[in-house]
Structure formats: structure tokens, C-alpha cells
Amino acid sequence: MKKVYLLISLVTLFLIGCKDEVSDKKDLHMLSRVDVFPIVEGTKMEEFLIVDEKELSSIREVFEQVQWTPNVEAEMERMEDFQLTLFYTYN
Template identity: 35%
Template sequence: MKHTNIYLIISIIFAMFLIGCTNKSPNEFKLNQLIRVDVEVVKADESYEKAVMITDEETIDVLRKTFKQIKWEPNTKPKMARREDVKAILFFKFDENMSERLFEYEIWFNQSNGTATIISNNEKEGYGTLDKNNAKTLENILLNK
């Protein structure tokens, strides 16, 4: 009986160790399934203008790497003083037999400090920020600069 308990405890500790050592978060697995990005730019009259559809693999790969750098704060819904600069709709293909899943990202590019603020409609992400270098990369791709 005591040996069984010891083996059970060792097995649980080992399983927790394996789970804890995985270096990919759920968001990283999701980002690997990214296949397309539609970009809508907010115009001066606050309406949306469809700017571009991104499908080429090289640009998608750069976007995957950039989105992995976002520091997310789940369950946070901040109030922003102005409309977003860009709405990006990311398309993910998780299974060949199912249709794509879409997530919307409202993105503000902060001119004062060069960072970006992102609000996702995915409740696991919520509110996020992006540092200066990654924000510039994201801005260049989404605004076609």
C-alpha cells in the first residue's frame, strides 16, 4: 500500500514537471495555425476602409513572430480615448474539416512612445501591449509602409 502511494506521488510530480517544462503557450500553438490576416484601417470619419489581405507565407511568419511578443493581460477591458488605428482580423485553420476561426484585434499605434496597444476579442488574451521594435514591424506590415 505504501509503495503504491509513493509511485502515485512520483508519477504526479513527474507529470507536473513535464507539463511545466513545455515552452509553448496555448497562444503560440494557435499562432502556428495562422493562415490569413485582413486589415481594415480607420479613416478620419471613423469608418473602416479595407486596406489589405495578407496571405503570403513570409509576411504571415513575421506576423506570427510579432504577435508572440505581445504581453497579454487577460480579462482586462480598458477604455481607449480614441478609435483604433487598425482592425486586424486573423484567420486560423485548426482542422482541415472545419472552417476557419476568426479573431479580431483592435490596434492603436502610440506615436508618443512608439509602442502599440492591442485589444483582442479572444477572452484568453484581452488587452495587450507591444514594445517599440515589434510595434514598428506590425505597423509597417499592417499599414503597408
């Protein structure tokens, strides 16, 4: 009987320990890296990374000022200059 309780306890601990919860909300304070891909017609430029804390804090400040409207597609007069990939670090 003790073996059954031990087995149930181990399976329960395994299932609880493997639960991976990541918030859907992106906290700007958790921004840890930005990959930048320059987009210039006719030339191929290499991507670069932003990992410096001073530059990341500047990016955070800009994103905090943006008024986000969900489910709205922006109309642009020209193509974008850069494509960014934001990386967040969660504990």
C-alpha cells in the same frame, strides 16, 4: 440480430465521425490569413488581405512578444487605426 448490430455500428460510426473538436487555444503557427480593415475618420478605405507567408511570420513574431492579460480592458488615448480578423487553419 445481425441487422441490429449493423444498425448500432453504423449509428455509432456516424456519431463518432461527425464529432467536431476544435481547440480553444489559438496556435500562431496555424495562422493562415489576416483581414485588415483600415479605420480612418472621414474616409472609407477598402480592406486588404495578408496571406503571404513572410508577412504572416512577421505577424506571428509580433504576437509572440505581446504580454496578454486576460479580463483586462485596455485604456486607449485614441481610436484604433486598424481592425484585424485572424484566420486559423486546423486539420
